[in-house]
Amino acid sequence: MTRYFVRKLTIYLLTFFLAVTIDWIIPRFMPGNPIQTMLSRAALRAEAVEVMRGYYLKAFGLDVPIWQQYLNFWKAVFHGDLGVSVYLFPKPVIKVIAEAIPYTLAILVPAIILSWIAGNKFGAFAARRKWLDSTLLPMGYFLTATPYMWLGILLAWGFGVALGWFPIAGGYSFAMTPNLSWKFFLDLLWHWFLPFASLFLVMFGGWAIGMRNMIIYELEADYSQYLESLGAPRRLIRSYAFRNAILPQITGLALQMGTIAAGAVVTETVFSYPGIGSLIVQAIQNQDYFLIQGCFLFIIIGVLLANFIVDIVYLIVDPRTRRGMIGEI
């Protein structure tokens, strides 16, 4: 068991190290220079330019050699000090991200978990009912193939503009300021619903299709046929089949984590939802080195953490893995 964990952890740490290094390198390969951007925005006269250039070089830690910048970055990562944003000067990057992360987590985590649960349940349910299978599963194919932003725009138009039931922009009402009250919490929920729904629906379709295929496969397997021939109740067979079918879905969940970040980006843009997604788009458009670095760092950490959790869950759920480890080198 420990060997399994040690191996897994090593792989994760290696991935983290490489990913963070790439994260550090990428903005530096971007054309453009953050100091230049800052100075040209300020439109200063010649003497002032030199003074401010020196100041900005220090403020952004760019006055040391490259290898030292790299080490400083690692130090900063462990201290949680990700520098100062250029686009949102003089706000520290960590503060910018901290304000945006709750919104992104709020739409992503429930969407991922709930769509996985509901999708699998629905897929399993529909697998053996002919009428459901032939009418609603095509819907599932359609949903899973739908681009997130297209569904987002459709929902915004349908429920937000045409029916007027939900707001189409913002994290919370423009008539309120954040405070600890039911009113504000409900307002947050009201604004959260459509972005959440557009992520949920697309993923739901995918899980439903996947589960339905797995269930059919399992129900055709030898042990299912055998149990049926013995006269076992349908529910028992189905519950065994379900447990076997769920395993590839768990793996699929781990793979999904990486791609869902892209879904969040477009969904947040469609709904003007103030999460990490919108932040990344703005940071890239404004060539803000440090904000891009910081946002991607969070995504890297989030995805790796989620994968690690799913690995543990897989371990718990599948006894074969546990057995198999005893014979592992």
Place this chain on the structure above:
Amino acid sequence: MRGKCWIFLGLAVLSFGLAFGQEFPRNETLYISGAAWGPPTDWNPFITWSKANTSGTVGLIYEPLFFYDPVKDELIPWLAEYGKWKSDQLFEVKLREGITWQDGTPLTAADVVFTYELGKKYPAIYYSPMWDYLESVVSVGDYYVEFSFKRKPLYQEFMNNLYNIAIVPKHIWETRTEEEITSGANEKPIGSGAYKYYAHGPDRNVYIRNEDWWGIKLLGLKPAPKYIVEIRFATNNLALGSLLKGEIDLSNNFLPGIATLASLGYVKTYLPKPPYMLSANTAVLFLNLTKKPLNDPAFRKALAYAINVDAIIDRAFAGLVSRASPTALLPHLSKYVDQDVVARLGFTYDPAKARQILAEAGYKDLDGDGLVEAPDGSKIYLEVTCPFGWTDWMEAIRVISESAQAAGINVVYRYPDYGAWNTALVTGTFDMTLNNWASLSNTPWTVYNLLFNHPIRDIMGSGNFGRYNNPEIFALVDELAATPPWDEEGMKSICSKIQEIFLTDLPMIPLWYNGLWAQYVEFVWKNFPGDYEGRPHWLPCTWAGYWQMGGLHTLCVIEPAK
């Protein structure tokens, strides 16, 4: 069971969504949009380039000595009771008595002196160049400030700064370090203005009325809305939707389709008929003179004749803008346009003339593809750019490219991201691009200082992006800067000389006047300014730098609709 849970939660969310109240009473709140470009991060009047995101910083929270009314072309004494030139080199300002800061401390001449002297101490303050000719700023008693100049000052720059420099409280700022003053966020700002900072979010700024504002007593002005909520929409169609529903009252965004909506009465605009909008700045096509063949004046002239500005006005703006004067001056400064020069050297849309100019200058189509090559035989390939997402400009440069190609000049259009476009602009790596920083001001000097900014440096951050190097015109611009405002004839004669050289060389091409986008609905507030019978004339604009040019006055004249 689980299914029922979802239905219940869904219904609960919906019903509560419809039932809850609002923190800001709707009839006391003015919702506006169109000023902010990004999330608010600082309320520091000395960080000029981020003020678009917190546009109320100067005008609502902090105030300058004077305001400016572009419609009447006059400076309005604001914190100052009056300002007068006691001699060529001495300017006296008398402050109003009874002005207090938002923390109750009285505003006195010491604050004005302190604010101006910051420019002397720190070169990073944007008005520090004034100290080249400013000798001293002293207070005489509590309410008199005397500006004395070493020699003939740059009058135009000084007068322009009078309504742009925000006076800050000495007792709060004198203990701050240079870093805090030039790049600090200045959260919880204390100014002298009609509104205080209330709250902000990544997509909004909220201001609350200062009930002890000095203007209520001393000017008899009281802004009507208690709260101002300024919203930043990610896309213009969201702003349009909100405006039509009445969720926002005034929008200063460029909204597509507004001409149709205004003609049908869904929204109101300043002018009742096309172009519906006033002009705010001149859209100028900058040409990079360091690149061939843009360094050839004949080529540039041909380009000017080739561009179909009417098509731009029609396709990109649906008639919301008007063609610019070739001198780049806005209509309210038309007295400085030398009509004679324009009649002789001005240009219009004339592709035949463009082709003629090209032919005479030696540009021939050598390979028969319909596009000319340079006199030395080399192929011509030019890119005209604008930031991606600025849909009106994107359409405009498409028109520029098409009409240039129709006249035989190979111009293609590109939409880089804003960051890349801005870098190319100030570092001079672009070919041709649009820029509209030549905006409303009290003097023609600001426009010409932008177009012919000098000296030429590595980074041209304030203008003359095409790096036009002409010492004669630079000297004229400096002479204009040093002309006193009471010498109107002198200003006109210098402008005429500038325009003569400008239109002969044509280093950049003024195309159209970008509009002062303003559209409003009257569900909650009415009596917005406009060119209607009995309505006030102020500019209903909330952009940074415009609160003191009519925005604040707009707040004082609107009334609740019910």
